Amino acid sequence: MFEVLVYMFENYFEADIRPDQSTLAKELFAAGFDSDDINHAFDWFSALEAMTAKELAGTELNTSGFRIFSEPETTKISSESLSFIMFLEQAKVLTATERELIVDRALALPQPxxxxDETRWIVLMALWKQGKTKDYLFVEDAVFGDAHPTLH
Structure with a gap:
């Protein structure tokens, strides 16, 4: 299912091409994706859109607390992914609400x-829905880019 999400994002949403769900499902099926994976991807993305709409409506979490990840979260989401999410929050790329949205969407994926890599895509999709991809891509490039700064 995750491959369907990435394909949809790269080929449709990022380019702001929004075919209706029936047309998109037919195109994804023709591209070789399984209909169950396509339907699960639609459900996952619809939930992302709904959660993003709530976040944009101003339901920001209190950021003065301390976030402890639960056992199901630390079992399913790799330690590298959780560290990356925390890094983005500390760098002010993510808000506490966006962090929770990303954790929720990660837990909703079927992979064990x-x-x-999956976490980076989830973050990109979540921030794209809010028009914040430039902030993320700057940090992503700085952290994972091939070019390293020259120290003088």
């Missing part, structure tokens, strides 16, 4: 373990 969510690695760093």
């Amino acid at each position: 373990v969510i690695g760093l």
Whole structure:
């Protein structure tokens, strides 16, 4: 299912092409994706959109607390992924509400373990829905880019 989400994002949503769900399902099926995976991807993305709409409506979490991840979260989401999420929050790329949205969407994926690559895509999709991809891509490039700064 995750491959369907990435394919949809790269080929449709990022380019702001929004075919209706029936047309998109037919195109995804023609591209070789399983209909169950397509339907699960639609459900996952619909939940992302609904949660993003709530976040944009101003239901920001209190950021003065301390977040402790539960056992199901630490079992499913890799330690590298959780560290990356915390890094983005500390760098002010993510808010506490966005962090929770990303954790929720990671837990909703069917894979038994969510690695760093999946987490990076989830963050990108979540921030894209809010028009905040430039902030994320700057940090992503700085952390994971091939070019390293020259120290003088």
